[in-house]
Amino acid sequence: MIGQISEGKINEVREQTDIIELISQYVSLKRSGANHTGLCPFHSEKSPSFSVNSARQFFHCFGCGVGGDAFSFLMKTEGLAFPDAVRRLAERVGIELEERSLSPEEELQERQRERLYRVNEVTAAYFHQLLMENPAGEPARKYMKTRGYGRKAAGEYQIGFALDSWDGLKKHLEEQGFATDDMRTLGLIRQGKQGRGDYDLFRGRLIFPVYDLSGRIIAFAGRILDDGKPKYINSPESPIYHKGRILFGLYQARQAMRQKGEVLLVEGYFDQLALYRAGFPQVVATCGTALTADHARLLKRYVQRVVLLFDQDAAGKKATFKAMTVLQEEGVPAAVIELPNGEDPDSFIQGEGAEAFRLRLEKARSAMDLFMEDVLAEAGGGIEQKVRAAEQIVDKISGLNSELEQDLYLKDLAQRSGIDLDQLKQVNKKSMVREQQKRKTYSEPLLTESYPQPEAPFPGVDGVDRSGFTGRVEAKANWSRSEETLLCLLLQNHVNREKIIAAGGLDLFNHPTARDIAQILLDNSTDSGLEMESLVKKLDPDKVPVVIALSRCDQGQFSENVDAIFADCLKSLQQERNKRQRGESIDRIRQFEQGKETINSNDLLKEFTNLK
Numbered sequence: 001m002i003g004q005i006s007e008g009k010i011n012e013v014r015e016q017t018d019i020i021e022l023i024s025q026y027v028s029l030k031r032s033g034a035n036h037t038g039l040c041p042f043h044s045e046k047s048p049s050f051s052v053n054s055a056r057q058f059f060h061c062f063g064c065g066v067g068g069d070a071f072s073f074l075m076k077t078e079g080l081a082f083p084d085a086v087r088r089l090a091e092r093v094g095i096e097l098e099e100r101s102l103s104p105e106e107e108l109q110e111r112q113r114e115r116l117y118r119v120n121e122v123t124a125a126y127f128h129q130l131l132m133e134n135p136a137g138e139p140a141r142k143y144m145k146t147r148g149y150g151r152k153a154a155g156e157y158q159i160g161f162a163l164d165s166w167d168g169l170k171k172h173l174e175e176q177g178f179a180t181d182d183m184r185t186l187g188l189i190r191q192g193k194q195g196r197g198d199y200d201l202f203r204g205r206l207i208f209p210v211y212d213l214s215g216r217i218i219a220f221a222g223r224i225l226d227d228g229k230p231k232y233i234n235s236p237e238s239p240i241y242h243k244g245r246i247l248f249g250l251y252q253a254r255q256a257m258r259q260k261g262e263v264l265l266v267e268g269y270f271d272q273l274a275l276y277r278a279g280f281p282q283v284v285a286t287c288g289t290a291l292t293a294d295h296a297r298l299l300k301r302y303v304q305r306v307v308l309l310f311d312q313d314a315a316g317k318k319a320t321f322k323a324m325t326v327l328q329e330e331g332v333p334a335a336v337i338e339l340p341n342g343e344d345p346d347s348f349i350q351g352e353g354a355e356a357f358r359l360r361l362e363k364a365r366s367a368m369d370l371f372m373e374d375v376l377a378e379a380g381g382g383i384e385q386k387v388r389a390a391e392q393i394v395d396k397i398s399g400l401n402s403e404l405e406q407d408l409y410l411k412d413l414a415q416r417s418g419i420d421l422d423q424l425k426q427v428n429k430k431s432m433v434r435e436q437q438k439r440k441t442y443s444e445p446l447l448t449e450s451y452p453q454p455e456a457p458f459p460g461v462d463g464v465d466r467s468g469f470t471g472r473v474e475a476k477a478n479w480s481r482s483e484e485t486l487l488c489l490l491l492q493n494h495v496n497r498e499k500i501i502a503a504g505g506l507d508l509f510n511h512p513t514a515r516d517i518a519q520i521l522l523d524n525s526t527d528s529g530l531e532m533e534s535l536v537k538k539l540d541p542d543k544v545p546v547v548i549a550l551s552r553c554d555q556g557q558f559s560e561n562v563d564a565i566f567a568d569c570l571k572s573l574q575q576e577r578n579k580r581q582r583g584e585s586i587d588r589i590r591q592f593e594q595g596k597e598t599i600n601s602n603d604l605l606k607e608f609t610n611l612k
Helices: 007-016 019-024 070-078 082-093 104-132 135-146 151-157 168-175 180-186 250-260 269-277 293-300 314-329 345-352 354-362 367-379 383-397 403-417 421-438 481-491 497-503 512-524 532-537 541-551 562-593 601-611
Strands: 030-032 035-038 050-053 058-061 160-162 205-211 217-224 232-234 262-266 283-286 305-309 334-336
Touching: 007 070, 007 082, 019 050, 019 058, 019 070, 070 082, 104 135, 104 151, 104 160, 104 168, 104 180, 104 205, 104 217, 135 160, 135 205, 151 269, 168 180, 205 250, 217 269, 250 262, 250 283, 262 269, 269 283, 269 345, 293 314, 305 314, 314 334, 314 367, 314 383, 334 367, 345 354, 367 383, 367 403, 383 403, 383 421, 403 421, 481 497, 481 512, 481 541, 481 562, 497 512, 512 532, 512 541, 532 541
Parallel strands: 262 283, 262 305, 305 334
Antiparallel strands: 030 035, 035 050, 050 058, 160 205, 205 217, 217 232
């Protein structure tokens, strides 16, 4: 049963795992003294900086700073959660795990998920058998041959065929003992109209199973065999399938992606199959949806750049530039392969061959370069149109993480448009400000750069009236927005001290000023809340204007959903604290490797694993 794994079992799995043997399946390692070295699988490099120490059962890259034990290596390479990594390695070394029982609610959810996986597994086998063996699957087999695919390709991906019948799949699953509710939850069947019974979603279509990173089937896509519409239909979202987080072919392609440092992103399932079969295994496809931020973050685990291969028409270019923006916001460079009009990867490979495609891949252009060219071409020669086009391009350039990239693209834009470079740089600065405002999160402060002077006198610690500030007081606090919001909640008596202390108290605050003010507020809070006049008497002079400004934060933002705001603050602050602790742990690991840290290596690994 899935649950919490005991610490003793985790240590046993760690001790029984040979980290050299494990990592050698992903990286070509060579012995170098007491260590083994190789090219880092987590970033692109030409000289080996990735080191694995067999005695300490630890890996570390001196190039990108990534390090850890066997669990963290498997988590990063396979995209697994910690418990799943422990289970995977336990199975590998033959250790049976003892896990705690789940709560009744957790057990119900887990049982449902396991049932849904099983339904999909049986469904995939049923569709696959129809394609491979059933006489009714002959039209689909002929269609596969016309596309250049035979039994081998069908077997590798477990491609299947859905009969053009009202409820063939439903009846088959019922015969296997599966519940109708589970079929409906997965979207395999839908309710009929006018009193007719439930019917199969997929009928008369070629079926592509969609796998998660663990190789489990979580959804399906169905392709019509003729020119009917819609060409594709996809499983709806379910408890085990979220299309904005899944990419078709990632399960098969992830190791090649990591080795090559890039991924080819296509729109169609046959495009993915064609490139994979032609010797380009680093290819994935979106599952009937636009690229999302979750997709971009997922790809970022494996590659240093994404090569886009969408249609060459207007809709395809729009999708290309939208994907470029999503990737750009996640700091992932995007390139584009241009194919002749009317061609897609599948047709190009069949017509021109793999070598011709390889040459196109080698000449892949920056997506930003293509965007610039396309926008300027559409603008034409009119001055106003050209200015608007330049502003549109600069808006994209401002979103790039690298200032060097921004500078080079601005120079290129100046040459192409004839607009003065200094003017473009000014527009870029303004656009960057807008971009930063758009991306505001809890990491940004609520208050302005300076605090207003008090409107009423507040005596200081020495009894002196400190209301006579001239002008505005420059802000000294550069804390996070979460710290600031939490102080406002406490100061304005929206949250009592007991709640904050129970959540972590002073440990929630990182910035020294925020921590000092929190200490004073917590020490002086009463059942009736905080009184400003008595509080100010206990403040250092330099903190008086800060606390006054905090007391005047817009209370309207706390008028509703105080509990939700408080919960969001805690979540953000705890994440910030964990991030700091991970950084400190990495520093200790580096000192340990350099012989400067004397802590027991097992304790250090345990600390690192717990933080991860």
